[in-house]
Amino acid sequence: MTPSTWRITRRFLRQDWRSGELYMLGAALVLTVAAITAVGFFTERIESSMTRQGGELxxxxxxxxxxxxxxxxxxxxxxxxxxxxxxxxxxxxxxxxxxxxxxxxxxxxxxxxxxxxxxxxxxxxxxxxxxxxxxxxxxxxxxxxxxxxxxxxxxxxxxxxxxxxxxxxxxxxxxxxxxxxxxxxxxxxxxxxxxxxxxxxxxxxxxxxxxxxxxxxxxxxxxxxxxxxxxxxxxxxxxxGRTARPEFESALDRASRFLHLATLVTLLVAGSAIALASRRLVERQIDAVAIMRCLGAPRHLLMRVFLLRLTLFGLGASLVGCLAGWLGQLGLVAALSDWFGADLPAASLRPVAVGVATGLIALLGFAVPPLLQLTRVSPLRALRRDLGTPRASTALAALGALLALALLILWQAGDPDLAWKLLGGVALALVTLVLAVLGLVRLAGGLAGRARGVWRLGLAALTRRPTFAVLQIAGFGLGILALLLLAVVRVDLLKTWREGLPAGAPNHFLINIQPQEVEPLRDFLQAHGIAQAEIFPMIRGRLIRIGEHQVNPSDYENPRAESLAAREFNLSFADRPQADNRISAGQWWDAPAAAPQFSVEQGLAETLGIKLGDRLTFFVSGHEVTAPVTSLREVRWDSFNVNFFVVSPPGLLGTESATYITSFHLPRAGESMIPELVQRFPSVTLLDVDALLKQVRAVVDRGVLAVEYVFLFTLAAGLLVMFAGIQASLAERRTEHGILRTLGAGRWALLGSLAVEFTATGLLAGLLASIFAELTGWLIAERLFGLQFAFNPLLWVTGVLGSGLLIGLAGTLATYPLLIRPPLQTLRRAG
Incomplete structure (x- = not known):
């Protein structure tokens, strides 16, 4: 960089800051980085704390x-x-x-x-x-x-x-x-x-x-x-601690996924605010660039100046955002210290580096393409303001934003599966959203021809600027979609997750039950009001071959795979899958006497490289048992029910020597039965896992708390998106309203048309956002977290009517000052 480039850049930055042109962009960027770093600091400390809780195991x-x-x-x-x-x-x-x-x-x-x-x-x-x-x-x-x-x-x-x-x-x-x-x-x-x-x-x-x-x-x-x-x-x-028990690992993994999802949604909303704020900045910079072009400034100099201004500004705003994020998570920890019972571990400086890098990537990806228009400003703009803004490259702007968004999502997700699914959903939603908005704008144009008065004036405003209408409604829709989606996650999915550990979850196990004790024990439990306990057979076996390949622990690089290959498994047989198991691939057998075959838990199959059709050989009771894998199961380990990695039909393992196991919920008031149970069945081992169950519930509660905290950042980012969308059109509206006032339009008529325009914009954006929020919430619940999802009619009422009311009111109030200026003053400023 030449000294003149640095000198011009510093001068522009000072002027921009004094004139207030960077406030909106700065607020969006600071909020983005603050959300990322606050979540980064807090998530790092929470996950360290939860891992330490896992260390108790x-x-x-x-x-x-x-x-x-x-x-x-x-x-x-x-x-x-x-x-x-x-x-x-x-x-x-x-x-x-x-x-x-x-x-x-x-x-x-x-x-x-x-x-x-x-x-x-x-x-x-x-x-x-x-x-x-x-x-x-x-x-x-x-x-x-x-x-x-x-x-x-x-x-x-x-x-x-x-x-x-x-x-x-x-x-x-x-x-x-x-x-x-x-x-x-x-x-x-x-x-x-x-x-x-x-x-x-x-x-x-x-x-x-x-x-x-x-x-x-x-x-x-x-x-x-x-x-x-x-x-x-x-x-x-x-x-x-994370892998000591699959129940705890499952809860901890799901908490981490919820936190990363909340972070990504915040990033998505704040990125929309940066894009809208960049468009407003372009409009405010046109005159200054035109004068520089008149004075002989070449395009390559303008390019360097713009990039350097953005980088310096982005670095400063990112550091401020890091400080805000640090203070925000400190306040949360102080306010909720009773929830954690002990001081959270200190966070590293890694979130600061991540926050600064995120801020710069977001700013350059979302803001550079619109600002590149300024290098094509004609010098005649200094004399002829009617030349307007150079035509933007929509493809370039979209490509830059999508690349930045994809990079940030893949980087921040911490989970490739979560990142790709969210990125695919966002891309599909954006394309569909733009196409739907184009159709709705055409519909509004048709209705404007039949309407009268302020209704016609307000609906016609959507069709006079079709490109901006698409951008504005898509921006509003994306912001509302993110807010509604996080509301779905925060309310519906977290509620389902909590209910996944109901108050009646099993807290006692009975193991080493002999075959002759199964029926007497079942009768004993029923006599004491425990009718739901199901007793399962359990056979010990070591996996020795997958197909023709000998299973050797040293062949696996993954420590978990090595550990699984070296251990004996608890095998079982059943004629039907358990209620908390779901067949994810293949088919369950249709009769107890079905041909020899195995059903394998999906996580075990992925870890050991087992596929449908592979023949597994187990060493059981001194001999080998071989059968093909005909189905894979998703198992809810955090249900605390008895579950097995490998299950067969009764015809395969039913003749092997087995002990039996069961689990059941025993309230405190019923613990008086324990001495009698121990005396009646002295060979049966009773295991109380209530303390372990409480630890898993604590992980769930703290994960929910962290997600609710992130919701506050997302809410602020969503409001900023709406404000940026409204502010982006103020310069054009100022001239338009000045002309209409000169032609005799009344102040209250224009105010009514603004209310119609912004309310219609909010209703359209809310309708589209509600549809996509329900669909995306369903995909996240069913495909990503394995939770049941129920469609929520209240979401549609809130999304459509709420966004129509909020955007209509905010837009009308924000543009009202344009109506109280004298028309002559407005036209002189435009000229």
Missing amino acids: IAADLAIDGSAAPPADYLGQATRLGLVSTRTLEFPSVVMGAQGPQLVQVKAVDAPYPLRGRLRVQDGFTNPERIVEQGPPPGEVWVEARLLRLLEAPLGSEVGLGEARLRIGAILSYEPDRGGGLFQLAPRLLMNAADLPATGLVSPASRVKHRLLLAGEVAAVDAYTGWLKPRLPVNFNLVD
């Missing part, structure tokens, strides 16, 4: 599982990165009590355990729970209530564990990482790792599950994960 941020103690360098690297660590060991054993031996699942923990979440214990069956920060002290064990009942031992008595005698100090009612291992058949015994040597139970040949727990700042955890993954042997698994 493993009592840490990361866990390394293995059949042997992790290598020493694992702990050394964690220490160097500032992570806190502790270890646990789990193994089955037998305790000796007064009533004889009893199988238990022992967990030995070091003093810092747990790193995330807290333990809860009771000092008696009827005593309230109390929270403790660490595990039992040396010489003491904490046991589940059912172990006390099985041993018929009081608190304070001693039990023999190996060669040691340990005192029962408390009843263990909750451990945060129990949710990651629901299917443990024996009752839990928690002990201090310092007592392990005295028991003599652990030796190099012992079957022990070792776990190294790690916790710390998000950046340190991410750095450690990146360091560890390429070094992790096959016999070790890396587990984090």
